[in-house]
Structures are given as structure tokens and as C-alpha cells.
Amino acid sequence: MSISAVNLWSWYPIVASRDLQTGAVMPAMLHGERVVVWRSREGRLGVWNDRCPHRSMSLSLGSTLGEMLVCPYHGWEFGSDGNCRRIPAHPATTPSRAARARVYPAIEASNYVWACLGEPASAQPECGLVAGSALSPIRSMHVCADAETVALILLAHPLTATAGQTPAAPACQLEGDMLAVTHAGESGSAICRAQLGLPPIIVCKLDIAGEPLSYAGLIQPTGENTAVVHLALLGEGAQAARLALNRALSRLRDRMPVLAQSVLLPELRDVLADLRQPAAISVMSKGLDHGENNRPSRAQ
Amino acid sequence: MAKTTDPVALNNWYVVAALSNLAAGQTHRTRLLGQDISLRTGADGSPNCAEIEAGQPVREVEHIAVRYDFVWVCLGRPTQDIIDIPEIGDSGRRYIQRGRIGVATSGPRIIENFFDLSHFSFVHTGTLGGLNVTEVPPYAVDVRENGELWATECRFFQPKASSASDEGAEIAYQYRVPRPFIALIYKTSPSRPTDNDIIGLFIQPRDETDCIVHSFGLMWNWKNSDAEMLHFFHEVFAQDRSVLIHQLPKKLPLMPRREIPTHSDALSIAYRRWLDKSGLQFGVDREFAKSA
Ligand code: FES
Numbered sequence: 100m101s102i103s104a105v106n107l108w109s110w111y112p113i114v115a116s117r118d119l120q121t122g123a124v125m126p127a128m129l130h131g132e133r134v135v136v137w138r139s140r141e142g143r144l145g146v147w148n149d150r151c152p153h154r155s156m157s158l159s160l161g162s163t164l165g166e167m168l169v170c171p172y173h174g175w176e177f178g179s180d181g182n183c184r185r186i187p188a189h190p191a192t193t194p195s196r197a198a199r200a201r202v203y204p205a206i207e208a209s210n211y212v213w214a215c216l217g218e219p220a221s222a223q224p225e226c227g228l229v230a231g232s233a234l235s236p237i238r239s240m241h242v243c244a245d246a247e248t249v250a251l252i253l254l255a256h257p258l259t260a261t262a263g264q265t266p267a268a269p270a271c272q273l274e275g276d277m278l279a280v281t282h283a284g285e286s287g288s289a290i291c292r293a294q295l296g297l298p299p300i301i302v303c304k305l306d307i308a309g310e311p312l313s314y315a316g317l318i319q320p321t322g323e324n325t326a327v328v329h330l331a332l333l334g335e336g337a338q339a340a341r342l343a344l345n346r347a348l349s350r351l352r353d354r355m356p357v358l359a360q361s362v363l364l365p366e367l368r369d370v371l372a373d374l375r376q377p378a379a380i381s382v383m384s385k386g387l388d389h390g391e392n393n394r395p396s397r398a399q
Numbered sequence: 400m401a402k403t404t405d406p407v408a409l410n411n412w413y414v415v416a417a418l419s420n421l422a423a424g425q426t427h428r429t430r431l432l433g434q435d436i437s438l439r440t441g442a443d444g445s446p447n448c449a450e451i452e453a454g455q456p457v458r459e460v461e462h463i464a465v466r467y468d469f470v471w472v473c474l475g476r477p478t479q480d481i482i483d484i485p486e487i488g489d490s491g492r493r494y495i496q497r498g499r500i501g502v503a504t505s506g507p508r509i510i511e512n513f514f515d516l517s518h519f520s521f522v523h524t525g526t527l528g529g530l531n532v533t534e535v536p537p538y539a540v541d542v543r544e545n546g547e548l549w550a551t552e553c554r555f556f557q558p559k560a561s562s563a564s565d566e567g568a569e570i571a572y573q574y575r576v577p578r579p580f581i582a583l584i585y586k587t588s589p590s591r592p593t594d595n596d597i598i599g600l601f602i603q604p605r606d607e608t609d610c611i612v613h614s615f616g617l618m619w620n621w622k623n624s625d626a627e628m629l630h631f632f633h634e635v636f637a638q639d640r641s642v643l644i645h646q647l648p649k650k651l652p653l654m655p656r657r658e659i660p661t662h663s664d665a666l667s668i669a670y671r672r673w674l675d676k677s678g679l680q681f682g683v684d685r686e687f688a689k690s691a
Pocket residue numbers: 151152153154155156170171172173174175
């Protein structure tokens with residue numbers, strides 16, 4: 100069982116809706132695939148392979164013209180289905196059917212643009228964790244770690260308003276098809292959840308110093324060792340909370356090399372490895388420990 | 400990358416420097432076909448070339464020549480002479496060397512861009528093309544008896560065809576591709592419409608996807624300063640480079656269906672076939688041809 104294997108049937112977050120204005124064209128990466136993300140004048144969304152079928156120019160350097168995406172090299176115009184509609188060198192000629200950009204399934208849900216590199220298994224991003232709740236984007240940030248490591252770090256180290264507020268001694272348990280990591284301490288608690296077998300989306304319920312707050316980290320695997328974390332509030336939240344989470348994410352990025360070495364990560368990886376054996380799931384409940392002296396004991 | 404083993408690439412002549420760039424007594428280091436080389440002018444002013452390994456000259460390069468004020472080198476056994484450009488030195492045109500510019504892509508991608516008519520309106524908007532006239536009329540392509548690839552009867556409306564242009568004009572073009580990494584343009588001279596200006600591109604492939612472009616102009620232009628002519632050229636070339644570095648794959652795919660051409664790409668189609676036939680490996684992508 101894994102929480103991050105990139106697959107061809109899942110939806111992956113690409114960009115916050117508000118960051119893709121009408122008429123905008125931008126480059127993005129998804130699992131090593133260069134894609135162009137664009138929005139037509141009427142608001143139609145496109146996530147395509149970032150390669151013009153004509154002479155392989157990067158389409159993300161192009162521009163939109165109404166409902167068309169225009170390649171910057173020879174001005175070929177592509178409709179929302181990816182088919183070339185007009186070749187300016189031959190305005191009277193109907194472009195061949197082979198003159199077609201590769202179009203990926205893309206949708207907009209919960210204030211994000213999502214894309215699938217193959218055939219999506221569901222009509223919507225299938226994450227029960229965020230279904231129904233409005234996501235309010237805070238920030239998208241590039242990090243230098245693979246998506247699984249980033250997911251584990253987010254599970255093991257909740258984003259809190261002040262550095263060091265994370266309660267110690269997290270416990271790990273399976274809730275249906277979700278992995279929940281509970282951090283409980285004197286200052287409060289944090290419960291981080293991830294849905295297994297799906298693109299890594301980490302949802303965290305914080306209750307620290309009497310202030311409940313929920314956020315989501317949507318992880319976009321960009322390369323083998325790079326990812327983007329899209330951080331969003333779950334529901335509405337005060338500006339102060341947004342700022343605090345934003346800062347916490349910066350701290351997390353700066354500490355990424357250290358956190359990637361943290362003792363919690365191998366423990367979480369063990370938990371996930373155990374989950375690969377179906378028999379182990381029913382007895383899954385495991386204590387994790389921050390401390391150097393206490394090796395975690397397997398509670399059965 | 401080490402020196403290529405591709406005999407087709409090795410047996411060609413390449414420009415590696417303008418003679419005027421070589422200061423007497425100084426060593427000029429550069430790279431050709433994956434091989435580090437050094438150039439040095441001797442007491443008589445003629446250049447020598449050596450292959451370098453670990454910073455030391457290890458082999459004298461036998462085939463070196465000066466032609467058209469450029470230094471030419473062949474790292475293999477030349478199967479053909481350095482190309483003949485009879486117009487250099489015989490006419491009233493002004494001969495200007497246009498410096499060296501690095502471009503991080505393959506030589507064949509640079510050559511294709513150089514002889515491409517259909518990008519003028521979009522990449523050189525306002526000079527070599529305008530957005531109001533984008534159509535490329537049909538032209539003729541042929542491979543001559545001497546093996547050179549030519550396109551003739553090309554025409555295109557250009558708002559400012561050269562630094563000497565005062566107004567837009569329909570410009571007649573001919574393209575000459577005598578070698579895989581060399582191309583020449585013959586285009587109507589704005590200051591002498593009955594005659595041609597000539598622009599030549601000599602690619603020095605440092606590696607498969609990293610080149611230095613040497614070039615010259617042979618123009619009926621006596622009204623601009625060198626600086627004005629170079630400025631026009633550099634502006635145009637900077638625009639070309641900005642697209643070239645974003646074309647992926649960098650190696651030119653030779654498999655026909657990998658990139659979809661249209662009528663105006665007749666020369667590009669012919670160039671790819673011509674390269675395919677030549678057996679060239681360096682800077683081209685034949686992998687796709689196998690896998691599809
Ligand atoms: S490469 Fe896109 S139009 Fe030519």
C-alpha cells in the first residue's frame with residue numbers, strides 16, 4: 100500500500116483555480132511530463148502535453164486567442180479538443196487530423212485544477228478527505244523531495260502556528276482506507292490523515308491552544324525528486340490562520356532536508372509496508388515516538 | 400561527451416573560429432563534435448589545431464584550412480572540399496563576419512529554423528514578417544547533382560528585410576544547404592532589388608545538442624555601419640534562439656510522423672530525408688524511427 104504512487108487513473112492537483120486567470124497560459128510538470136495549462140476567454144480549461152505537434156515547440160510559451168491556444172513558433176491555432184484549426188502559412192487549407200496536441204483529462208474541483216495522465220477512474224478527484232468541503236487555497240510551493248516523502252513529512256509534522264508546537268509521540272492507525280496519525284500533547288492535538296492508494300492528499304485537523312483549524316496539503320508529484328505542495332484551508336479561516344500556515348509551510352520547506360532524515364519517516368514507511376500485507380491491516384495500530392531513547396513498540 | 404564516432408559527422412569540415420578572433424601567440428580553446436580542441440596561430444599567421452585530453456594537446460589535427468577568413472577543421476578524413484562560395488570576394492557586396500553565438504540545441508534544429516519561412520510573421524514580427532501576411536506561397540525543392548539541397552522560388556512579404564530596408568517589400572528567397580551543418584540564404588537586396596544579399600550560417604557543433612553559430616553577410620549595403628548591421632542580425636538571432644531552446648527534443652527527429660509538417664515545410668521534409676540518407680547520426684534522433 101502506498102500513499103503516493105503516481106498512476107494513470109487518478110486526478111492530480113496542478114494549480115489553484117485563482118492562479119489560472121482567463122486567457123492565461125502556464126507551464127507545469129506532472130510526474131516528469133511537461134504540460135501546458137491554459138484557460139480560454141470563455142473559461143474553458145486545458146491541460147495538454149507541452150509540445151506542439153508541428154515542430155515540438157513548447158506550447159506554454161504561446162498565447163490564447165479567444166477559445167484557441169496559439170503556438171509561438173508558426174502561429175498554429177488549436178481548439179479546446181487539441182485539434183489544429185488554422186495554419187497561418189496556409190489560411191485556406193484545412194489542417195490534417197494528425198495536427199493535434201495531446202490533451203489530458205482536466206477538471207476544476209474544490210478551487211483547484213486537476214489533471215489525469217491517462218483515463219480517470221472517477222469523474223471527480225476521488226478523495227473522500229476533501230469531498231464536500233470547500234478548499235481555500237493559501238499557497239503553492241515547490242519542494243525538493245519525492246511526493247511520498249513530502250506526504251510522510253506532512254503526516255509526521257503537522258503545520259502549526261509556532262515552531263515546536265507539534266505535540267510529541269504521534270500514534271498511527273488505520274481508519275477504513277485512511278491512515279491517521281494523531282499527535283496529542285499538552286498544548287493540544289493534531290490529527291493528520293491520508294487516503295491510501297490515492298494521490299497524496301494530507302488533511303490535518305489542528306486543535307491547539309483551543310483554536311480548531313483544518314488544512315489540506317495537496318501534493319503534485321512533478322519529478323522523481325520534486326513536488327509541489329498546494330496548501331489550502333478547509334472551509335473558511337481567519338487571515339491570521341492563513342498567514343500562520345503559510346509561514347509554517349516555509350519553515351517546513353527550510354527544514355525539509357532535516358525532516359527527511361527524521362526517525363518518524365522510516366516508522367511511517369514501515370506502517371505502510373505492513374499495510375501491503377492484508378492480514379496486518381486488522382491489527383494495525385501503532386505507536387510512534389519522537390524520542391531517541393524509546394524505540395517505538397508495536398502495540399498489537 | 401567524448402568525440403563522436405559518427406563518420407559522417409567526422410568527415411565534414413566545420414568552421415571553428417573567425418580568423419580575426421585568433422590573437423597571435425594565444426591559444427583559443429573550443430570544442431567540436433564532442434572533442435576539445437585548441438587553436439593557435441603560428442609565426443606565419445596560419446593556425447594550427449590540436450585535440451586536447453585532460454588539458455593537454457594529444458593529437459595534431461591534420462585537416463585545417465583558412466577560407467573566407469574563417470578557420471575550418473575536419474576531425475576525420477574529408478570526403479568533400481570546403482564548400483565553394485563564389486560570391487565571396489568577387490562582387491561589389493560587402494562582406495561582414497557576424498560573430499559567434501552559442502545555442503543550446505542541435506545543429507540540424509538551427510539549420511531548419513534558418514531556412515524556415517513560416518515563422519517570420521510570429522518570431523520576427525515587424526522585421527522579417529508581419530501578422531497581416533502569414534501565407535507561404537509554394538516553392539520548389541531539389542537535390543542538385545553535386546548533392547546540395549536547394550529551395551528556390553520562395554517569396555515572402557517582409558516589413559524590414561534588412562538593416563538597409565526603408566519599407567516593406569516582397570522578398571524573393573533561395574536556400575542552399577550544401578552540408579548538414581551549413582546553410583546559405585540568397586534574398587532580394589532591399590538596396591538593389593535586382594540582386595541578392597547572401598547570408599551564411601556555419602554551425603560548429605560542440606556537442607550533439609550544443610552549438611556555436613558562426614555566420615557572415617554578403618550585402619549590397621554601404622549605408623549602414625558594421626554596428627547597425629550587427630545589431631539587426633543580433634536582434635533577429637536572439638528571437639530565433641528564444642524558440643530554438645524551447646524545442647524538445649533538441650535532436651532533430653528523422654521519423655516522418657513524429658512531427659507533423661504542412662506544405663510550407665517542403666524544405667524541412669526534404670532536409671530530414673536528405674540527412675537520413677546521408678547516414679548522419681550526430682544531432683539527429685533516429686530512435687523514434689525504430690520505436691514507431
Ligand atoms: S511548432 Fe508550433 S506551430 Fe510550428
